[in-house]
Amino acid sequence: MSHLNHGHIPQAYTAYVSRKTYFVTGLAVLGLVLLVMAISLGAVRIPVDQVLRSLSGMEADHRSQIIIRSIRLPHALAALLAGTGLAAAGTAMQSILRNPLGSPFTLGLSQAGAFGAAFAVMLLGTGTMQSTTVGAVTIANPYLTTLAAFVACMATSLVIIAIARLRGATPEVMVLSGVALGSLFSAGTMFLQYFADDVQLAAMVFWTFGDVGRAGWREVAFMAVTVVLGLAYFIANRWNYNAIDAGDETARSLGVRVERVRMFGMIVASLITAIIVAFLGVIGFVGLICPHIVRRIIGDDHRFVMPAASLTGAVLLLASDTVARLLLAPHVLPVAVLTAFLGAPTFLYLLIRGRWR
Amino acid sequence: MMLEVKDIRVGYNGSGLVLEDLGFTLGAGEILAILGPNGVGKTTLLRCINGMIQPKTGSVMVEGADVFGMSAGRIARRLGYVAQRNDAGRMTTFDAVLLGRKPHMGWKVSHDDLHKVGAALHQLGLEHLALRDIDRMSGGELQKVCIARALVQEPRVLLLDEPTSSLDLKNQLEILGTIRRVVKEHQLAAVMTMHDLNLALRFVDRFLFIRKGKVFASGRPDEISAEMVAAVYGVQVDILRHDGQVVVVPNGRESA
Known part of the structure; x- marks a missing residue:
């Protein structure tokens, strides 16, 4: 017995949903174009047709083939995956913590991950350090390094969740806790650096810069599995996040197990952050800015925000990385420098503009 | 009976009982107002009926099925809840109401879901606001959106926590009128907590006074003393x- 049958679906709504779908599709196309460009551009220019031939598995010029397969493609894929992962983690954290300032970077997860990884490399011997700027640290045991980063990230997440659950934990309190935790782990990393020898110190400093260039195929494979599964998890929870946005109580009345969604969301976000930080270093702002750019354009509906923000992250990091490689060529700027140059002013602009959501 | 609440006892850790041996029954198309001073446990009772709080003893039956034996999803298909505080993000009215279909939804939004949202918007007179973002709405409009959301859950019982608390007189009358019409049309059972006695007596079929966690008195509006x-x-x-x-x-x- 329902009196709700045969309702009218406004034409304008159908058009509105289509527009959002086009927006997401457009971002995906832009991402693919940037991927090809990122592979094509660099110290040695590779013609686009050669890039396309190589990517589609056809015969290409031998030299191009080697550059693409062993340098440019893993490099570009690392940027794409890291951007996707960080932005997806940021989007999810903003919703489940009900805080517009949520992101792996602002809540101290990135710094915690960096500390965990540095701890593993220095004290557990999971990597070797060299005094070269490229590949300052070679990770011999990615499992243990990532595990250490993950443990540190997760510990931070748990503290943040605990604070969020306390009565009266306002967004301000949570962000300040994140700042405190971030500083704590930064200090921990400094502590390690203080006792490091010259080579180790140089290596750790270069390492924490945040650079997608150091990823090889093995790292890319690790990140791909984590980011793809993590993103799939976040997308599967899109309606849960929409419900939590409407208020915890409303979400519960819609059958959402709020505490569980929150806990698992933080675990997945921590895992994604941990693996990216362990392999690439700290890349800030992507996770904070991308969701907000997208929210401003298409609203807060996670059905669209989650894929769109992830794609924006991929686009932003691919573009930043390409520019970072070209700006002072043949020198390569760490991409984190560029995302911060880009991210900080955008962040300030958003703060001044007010209206977050 | 549509809703049967029996011998509910709720206590928060160590601080004695909030609700004690509380019970009532409600038939289809009936509206009950839960009345009583602040902090007497009105909201606790609503949360308890909705399965969000597990009582120490007692049962809540909806059409003969025990709420405390149901999964969260199953409860959401039987009981709609309009919370007192609702946050509004940048989302259109249509999408905000569509959220109410969540307990019924598979992986994709079906045409049936969309049609039901369309019908609910029509019934609450929200059609012209379908594409308006809810964060730009007045309190009265947002309250209607929340009622529409609860309605597309296709519940048998509607629970409303102070549905008129932040509204002006015109909106209070309009919202309560809407609730009454919807409850009668869909033959639901509705329970609302309220502070304004005169508004309650005007729109509900029965009232229930809570004092010190117990039912103090109940009856039809003309039986109040x-x-x-x-x-x-x-x-x-x-x-x-x-x-x-x-x-x-x-x-x-x-x-x-």
Whole structure:
């Protein structure tokens, strides 16, 4: 017995949903174009047709083939995956913590991950350090390094969740806790650096810069599995996040197990952050800015925000990385420098503009 | 019976009982107002009926099925809940109401889901606001959106926590009128917590006074007495009749 049958679906709504779908599709196309460009551009220019031939598995010029397969493609894929992962983690954290300032970077997860990884490399011997700027640290045991980063990230997440659950934990309190935790782990990393020898110190400093260039195929494979599964998890929870946005109580009345969604969301976000930080270093702002750019354009509906923000992250990091490689060529700027140059002013602009959501 | 609440006892850790042996029944198309002073456990009772709080003892049955034996999803298909506080993000009215289909939804939004949202918007007179973002709405409009959301859950029981608390007079009357119409049309059972006695008596079929966690009195609106109000709120009132309506007017005398 329902009196709700045969309702009218406004034409304008159908058009509105289509527009959002086009927006997401457009971002995906832009991402693919940037991927090809990122592979094509660099110290040695590779013609686009050669890039396309190589990517589609056809015969290409031998030299191009080697550059693409062993340098440019893993490099570009690392940027794409890291951007996707960080932005997806940021989007999810903003919703489940009900805080517009949520992101792996602002809540101290990135710094915690960096500390965990540095701890593993220095004290557990999971990597070797060299005094070269490229590949300052070679990770011999990615499992243990990532595990250490993950443990540190997760510990931070748990503290943040605990604070969020306390009565009266306002967004301000949570962000300040994140700042405190971030500083704590930064200090921990400094502590390690203080006792490091010259080579180790140089290596750790270069390492924490945040650079997608150091990823090889093995790292890319690790990140791909984590980011793809993590993103799939976040997308599967899109309606849960929409419900939590409407208020915890409303979400519960819609059958959402709020505490569980929150806990698992933080675990997945921590895992994604941990693996990216362990392999690439700290890349800030992507996770904070991308969701907000997208929210401003298409609203807060996670059905669209989650894929769109992830794609924006991929686009932003691919573009930043390409520019970072070209700006002072043949020198390569760490991409984190560029995302911060880009991210900080955008962040300030958003703060001044007010209206977050 | 549509809703049967029996011998509910709820206690928060160590601080005694909030609700004690509380019970009532409600038939299809009936609206019950839960009345009582602040902090007496009205919201706790609603949360308990909705399965969000597990009582120490007692049962809540919806059409004969025990709520405490149901999964969260199954509860959401039987009970709709309109919370007192609702946050509004940048989302259109249509999408905000569509969220109410969540307990019924598979991986994709079906045409049926969309049609139901369309029908609910029509019933609540929200059609012209379908594409308006809810963060740019007035309190009354947002409250209607929340009622529409609860309605597309296709529940048998509707629970509303102070549905008129932040609204002006016109919107209070409009929202309660809408709730009454919807409950009668869909033959739901509705429970609302309220503070305004006169509004409650005007729109509900029955009232229930809670005092010290127990049912103090209940009945039809015309059965309310000055003694009940004095005992529950500690305020002396006169009960007047105007145009067939019962009106409660504080008379300014000291409470005994």
